[in-house]
Amino acid sequence: MSEKYYRDTIVDVDLAAIGHNYKAVSGMHPDKTFIAVIKANAYGLGSTAVAEYLSHIGVDFFAVGTLDEAVELRMHGIREKILILGPIRPEDMNKAIKHRIAVTAPSYEWLKRAEQAIEDDDGKGVWVHIKVNSGMNRLGVSNIKEVNQMIALIEASPYLTYEGLFSHLSSAEVDSERPFKEYGTFKSIISQVKKPQFVHVQNSAGAFHLEADECNAMRIGLSLYGYYPSDFIAGISPVELKPSVGLVTHVVDTHVLQEGEGVSYGLKYIADEKVTIATLPIGYADGFLRSRTGYKVALEDGTSCPVVGTVCMDYIMIRVPDHVELGDKVHIITPKRHSAQSMESYSDYVDTIPYESMCKLGRRLPRIYHGTDGSRISNEVLK
Numbered sequence: 001m002s003e004k005y006y007r008d009t010i011v012d013v014d015l016a017a018i019g020h021n022y023k024a025v026s027g028m029h030p031d032k033t034f035i036a037v038i039k040a041n042a043y044g045l046g047s048t049a050v051a052e053y054l055s056h057i058g059v060d061f062f063a064v065g066t067l068d069e070a071v072e073l074r075m076h077g078i079r080e081k082i083l084i085l086g087p088i089r090p091e092d093m094n095k096a097i098k099h100r101i102a103v104t105a106p107s108y109e110w111l112k113r114a115e116q117a118i119e120d121d122d123g124k125g126v127w128v129h130i131k132v133n134s135g136m137n138r139l140g141v142s143n144i145k146e147v148n149q150m151i152a153l154i155e156a157s158p159y160l161t162y163e164g165l166f167s168h169l170s171s172a173e174v175d176s177e178r179p180f181k182e183y184g185t186f187k188s189i190i191s192q193v194k195k196p197q198f199v200h201v202q203n204s205a206g207a208f209h210l211e212a213d214e215c216n217a218m219r220i221g222l223s224l225y226g227y228y229p230s231d232f233i234a235g236i237s238p239v240e241l242k243p244s245v246g247l248v249t250h251v252v253d254t255h256v257l258q259e260g261e262g263v264s265y266g267l268k269y270i271a272d273e274k275v276t277i278a279t280l281p282i283g284y285a286d287g288f289l290r291s292r293t294g295y296k297v298a299l300e301d302g303t304s305c306p307v308v309g310t311v312c313m314d315y316i317m318i319r320v321p322d323h324v325e326l327g328d329k330v331h332i333i334t335p336k337r338h339s340a341q342s343m344e345s346y347s348d349y350v351d352t353i354p355y356e357s358m359c360k361l362g363r364r365l366p367r368i369y370h371g372t373d374g375s376r377i378s379n380e381v382l383k
């Protein structure tokens with residue numbers, strides 16, 4: 001991770017806010033093990049830095065989406081427990097064993113193949129979490145007989161340890177009976193099979209929506225970063241989450257357009273009077289989608305300025321007051337919930353959700369981590 005960077009467009013990550021959110025969400029379910037979901041590079045924020053910070057404040061269990069992500073964490077010195085939330089290739093079990101990673105078994109067939117693929121576990125063994133389908137119909141086992149066959153296979157194997165039983169809710173973020181129904185399905189399975197060390201069903205929305213008192217762990221992603229999975233969840237939340245992400249840039253050039261002159265590819269914006277345009281060094285390559293023309297960014301004094309013309313790969317242009325000059329700071333996303341530049345507004349503008357906007361924060365954007373003890377810079381491009 002390089003500490004240097006040469007373009008003034010950066011993602012500010014407020015680690016103290018993440019710490020606040022961890023305490024707030026774990027406080028709602030103090031008896032449950034907190035599994036911090038840091039898949040997809042910790043939702044774009046940088047999985048190693050986020051994991052290091054979280055382990056420092058007491059998190060000892062992480063979840064990721066792929067074996068590659070788990071290995072990446074190990075290569076960067078993360079020693080805490082790691083669960084991969086979906087199936088890996090059966091033949092990659094040896095890699096999971098080597099790196100001491102817990103795996104998810106979505107079916108008897110997968111489990112059988114995975115067990116057969118193990119060459120030599122060197123006495124290490126591998127932890128297995130059985131995935132139950134409770135209505136999402138994406139991954140997992142639906143009937144009790146198959147769950148029991150899987151438990152029997154695990155217990156008969158010299159390599160496998162039955163460590164977890166979990167499910168994922170299809171609609172925890174909406175105001176409906178659906179999550180209760182799916183939890184009921186999961187609960188009925190739990191009650192009829194042998195219980196492992198960890199039983200978990202809640203994602204962020206589930207943690208706000210359900211008690212899930214048959215579960216002793218929960219898997220929290222989005223709300224750790226300070227965002228509610230939906231307005232409904234924000235409305236029922238007993239805690240105040242702190243947004244952790246800012247996206248900031250600086251003016252690199254300005255132009256005065258006379259009436260009738262245009263800007264950017266295709267000259268799709270034509271000045272209807274004399275206007276000043278500022279060019280910002282961020283584009284769709286950084287996750288600022290082409291459909292964000294018209295989105296309003298904010299100057300340091302709070303003035304909001306619309307993006308005009310076509311979004312380029314490396315640049316956007318905004319219409320500004322005429323005093324704006326080279327080097328002026330511009331806020332594209334602010335870590336405030338009720339602002340025109342909130343992560344929610346930034347997402348709504350292009351009909352998406354904070355999850356997706358965060359994952360799209362490009363690799364070219366250095367992440368600057370602000371913690372309780374100063375700042376740390378990570379630039380993937382120069383690492």
Ligand SMILES: *Cc1c(COP(=O)(O)O)cnc(C)c1O
Pocket residue numbers: 037039085168202203204205219220221222223229
């Ligand atoms: C991503 C994911 C989570 C975390 O979801 P959030 O809504 O971000 O809290 C939990 N469980 C599974 C299986 C996931 O894929």
